[in-house]
Amino acid sequence: MDTQTRIVIVGGMACGPKTAARARRRAPRARITVIEQGETVSEGSCGLPYYVGGQIISDTALLIRGAKYFREVMEIDILNGTRATAIDRSARTLEVLDIKTNTTSQMPYDKLVIATGATPSVPRALKGQDLKGVFTLTKIADANAILQEMENASPKRAIVVGAGLIGLESAEAFKERGLEVTVIEALDRVLPALLDPEMAAHAEKELVDKGIDVRLGQRVLSLEGDADGHVRRATTEKGEIEADIVLLSLGARPNVELARNAGLAIGTTGGITVNEYMQTNDPDIYSGGDCVENTHRLTGAKMLAPMGSTANKHGRIIGTNVTGGSETFPGVLGTAIVKVFDLNVARVGLSETDARAAGIDIVTSIAPGFEYASYYPGAQMITVKMVTDATTGKVLGGQVLGKGEVAKRTDVLATVLSFGGTVEDVANLDLAYSPPFNGAMDVLHNAANVIRNKMTGHARAMSPIEVNERICEGEEFVLLDVRSQPEWEDAHIDACQCRLLPLNQLRQEISSLPPNTRIITMCRTSIRAYQAQRILDGEGFDNPCFMDGSITAWPYAVVCRKQSS
C-alpha cells in the first residue's frame, strides 16, 4: 500500500491511540492523525473509581501515554481540543472543529477510524440531574470534579444510582472516603446484567456487610436540591433518600452521531455496525471501541461491550487493516470482573437467566471450593456457577465469586468458551497444581463433574432459590444437613425443615428419616451432600436430591425461625 496513506482517527482514549500506534508500527511513513476533543489522550479510565477512592494517589498514574509520546516517538499528530463534526464520504474528508478558535477545516483521509467511545446514559426524564453535586464518572475530569466536590463541600451522604460495575466500584470509593453510601438499583438485584439472582445475593450481602445501604427494585424519579441548587435528596417510588453527592452510573450510550449523520449503519443495540474486520458499511471507514456493537461469540447476537480490553483488541485489528493487513475480530463473551470490597465477582458467557431467556435447555451447577489446597494456610472459598447445554454439555457460561481467587477460573472458562468446549473438556484440563496455587481438583473440575453427574442422572440438585421458596412457603420436606455437629453450630440454616444428621451416622440412623417426605441434603460444598443423596438412592428413598452449592453458596440469612427447638 501507499506508505503515505492518510489515516485519520477520531477519538483519543483507548481504541484510537491503540489503532494509531499499531498503524505506525506497520507503516512507518503513513500520515496518522488523532482528533480528540479533550486535552489528554489514552486515559486509564477503568482506574477512575480507585482514584476517587484514594487507592491511586494521582491522576497522572492514569495517563498511560501522553500526547507528547505519540508525537515524538510515534510521529502521530495528536490534535487535542478538536472535534470531528461531519464526514464527507464521497470527498473522503472529515470536517474538524478547533474548539478554542471555533474554526472549521476539512481534513482529507484515505482511511478513517471512528473511535468516539460512549457517553454515560442519563435518562432525560430524570429531574434534577443538573444540580450541583450530581456526577457521572467516565473521564479523569469527572473524577477530579468529584474529588473537588468532596474537598469543597465535605459531603456526608452519597447516593450511587445503578448497581452495575462502575456503580459498585464507586460505592466502595465513597465508602473508602468515609461517606455514608446508598446504592439504588431499579432491578431486583445488584449486577443484574451479569449475575443470576442467587449469585447476585452474595455481592449484595458483601455490600451490606460493609455498611452500604442497598435499595433494590426502585427507580430514582427525581433529584431535589437546596436553595443553592445543590443536590440534597433523591426520590424513588419507595420514598426519599438524603444525599449530598450523587453519582449516576446507569451504563453508557455509544457516541454514534458522527457515523449516523454520515449515513453509516447503526445496529439495533445503538452501536455502530461493523463487520469482522471492524469495517463499517463504508469500506474506508473503520470503527472500534465503546461506540460499536460487538458479536457474542456463543450466540452470534449483537451486543454492546464497553470494555477497555475489547477497545484495545479492536484498535490492534483496525491498525492492521488500515495499513493493508487483514485481521478479524471473533467477538466477545461478555467477560467482566469486579472487586466488591473483599468479594471478587466475575461472569463470562451466558448466565442461567440469559440462557433461559434464549430458550436454551440447560444444566447448571453451583460448586464451592477452596481457592487452593484447603490445608495450605489462608485458603479462601470461592463458588463457581456453571451453565451448560443440556444435550451436548457445551459450556455456555460461568459466574465465579468469593473472597479467594476468582479471575483465574473466569479466564479459564473464557478460554473454554472461545473454543466451544464441553464439561468433559473442563474436567480433563491439565491445570497447574501445587498447594499454594490450587487443589488437586480445581473448583472448575468439580463444577464440570457435578454437571456430568447430573447429565447421567446420578446427581440431582435443587437450587438454593427453590429451597428458600419451599422453606418460606412452609412446605413439608427435610433439609438434611450432613455436616458435623461443630460445623452445624458454627452456622446453619435456621428453618423448621432443617435437620442435622452427620454423614458418618447416616447409614445407621437412616431409619429415623421419614420415608414419604422429600429429602434435600446439604453440607458445606455439596460433596458430602451428593454422597448422602447416593446413599439415600441406594436405600430406596424417593427422589432425594442435594441443594446446589450447599451452605457455602446459600445467599440468604436466617429464613424462618425453628418452630420447635
Added chain:
Amino acid sequence: MDTQTRIVIVGGMACGPKTAARARRRAPRARITVIEQGETVSEGSCGLPYYVGGQIISDTALLIRGAKYFREVMEIDILNGTRATAIDRSARTLEVLDIKTNTTSQMPYDKLVIATGATPSVPRALKGQDLKGVFTLTKIADANAILQEMENASPKRAIVVGAGLIGLESAEAFKERGLEVTVIEALDRVLPALLDPEMAAHAEKELVDKGIDVRLGQRVLSLEGDADGHVRRATTEKGEIEADIVLLSLGARPNVELARNAGLAIGTTGGITVNEYMQTNDPDIYSGGDCVENTHRLTGAKMLAPMGSTANKHGRIIGTNVTGGSETFPGVLGTAIVKVFDLNVARVGLSETDARAAGIDIVTSIAPGFEYASYYPGAQMITVKMVTDATTGKVLGGQVLGKGEVAKRTDVLATVLSFGGTVEDVANLDLAYSPPFNGAMDVLHNAANVIRNKMTGHARAMSPIEVNERICEGEEFVLLDVRSQPEWEDAHIDACQCRLLPLNQLRQEISSLPPNTRIITMCRTSIRAYQAQRILDGEGFDNPCFMDGSITAWPYAVVCRKQSS
C-alpha cells in the same frame, strides 16, 4: 452390570481412594476393597514440604479423608497394613499379604485397579544413601522422620540433591527452619525438566537471593558419615560439601513390579501401559496415578506425570469404567507450578528445549508485564515465554514466572493447548479485565502478539542468552537501551556495548548511531524496544532487532564492566 461386582484397588493414596469413592457413588452395592501397605489413606502428599517448613502445623491437615470415613460413609473396605504380592489373572485373584501377621490370602476380583504410585528414585551407585540423616520425601512418615531428625539432631546444614519441584520446595522448607541449604543439581540449571535456561536462571537467582547455595552441573557421587553413621558431607565431581541432613529428590520411579510380574505391559518410560480408558492390556485390570505412563496431549509421546491432579482424574475415570461406564482420558500437558520463595514459576506444554529436541520449527516470545493494571497499587511484574509452531502459530507451550500472578496465565495456556489454539486465538481471548485483576491487555495477549509480529516479519528479536554470549565474547554491536535516564540509573546492563538513548530522543539523535553496526534495542518489557526497532527499520538501519523480554527478563547480573567511564 452386576451390582455385586468385586472391585479391588491396590493403593490408597490418591488415585486409589478417588477410584473407590467414584465407584461407590455409581454402584451403591458393589463390593469395593482398597489394599494399602501403610496405616493411612488419602494423604495430601503435595503439602509435605510445607509441613516440613512449618507453614502447615499438623500432619492431620494432610490426611484428607481417613479410613474411617471410607468405611462408615462409603462402605469401602480399607485394608491398611496389607500388601498386594501377586495377581493370578486367569483365576482373577489377588494375593494379599497381611504385613503384621505375615499371612497371605487370595482375594477374588471382577475388576482390579493398580494404583501403586511411585517410589523416590535413588541411584543404586550412590554411596552412603543409608546413612542416618538421609531422607526422601513422599509420605507423611518421611516428613515426620525429617522433623524428628531436626528436633533430635538440630542439623545446621542441609543438602538437597536435585533441583526439581520437590527439591526446591524442600530447600525453602529447610531455609524456613533456619538451616543453611545447598541445592545440588547434575544438570546445568534448576527445574531442568521444566524450564529453558534463561527462565531457569530467574528461579536460580531467587534461590541465591534468598541465601540458598545453588551448585549446578555436578552430581553427588557419595555421601559420607561420621563415626555414628550419620551423614556429614556430600562429595561431587567438584568437591565436598558439608551437611547434617540430606534430602534426595531425584524424581520418582513408578511401582510396576506387581503389574510386570503379572505379565502386564510396561512402557518405555517405565510406567504401566494403559489405553485411554485407563485399562491395562488385561481388560479387567485398570491402572492410574503415578505408576502409569501418560500421553502428552500435544505430541502423543508417552511420559510420566506423577501429579496429584492427574491421579485424581485417573481415579474418576477408572471409577466410572469399573462400574460399567465408558470415559476416556485425553492425556496431560506436563503442567506444573511451584513456589520458589517469592517467585512463582510454572510451565505448560513444550519448552523451547523440548520443541527443538523434537525438531519442531518454532517461534518464541518473552513478554514481561504487570500482573494487573500498572497503576493499581502493588502490581508485580511477571514474564511469559510462549512457544509456538512457526508455520501455523499453534501454541505449543508456555513458561510463566514472576512475583505476581502466574497460575492464571498458566491455566489459560493449558486450556488453549487442550484445544490446539493458535496465537491468534490467544490474542482474541476475552479475558476478565478490571484494574485489580488485569491490564486492558493481558501479558498473554502481548506474548501472542509479539509472536504474530515476528511471524509477519515486523518484529525481530534476539534471546537474552544470545545477547549475553555476544557481550561475553566482546562482539561489536550496540545494545541500545531506550528507557529513560532514571530507569537506566535504577538498573542497567553494565556492558561496553550498552548505550542509553531514551526513545523520545531516538528520532532526533538517530544520526549518532553507527550505521554499519548491528543495533539491538532494549527497554523494560520490550514494548518501547520494539517501537525503537521499527523506527530504525524506517530509517533504513540494517536488520535491527530487540532483545526478547528486555531488562525484566534479563536473568544475568553484571556481565562485564564498561571499558570507559
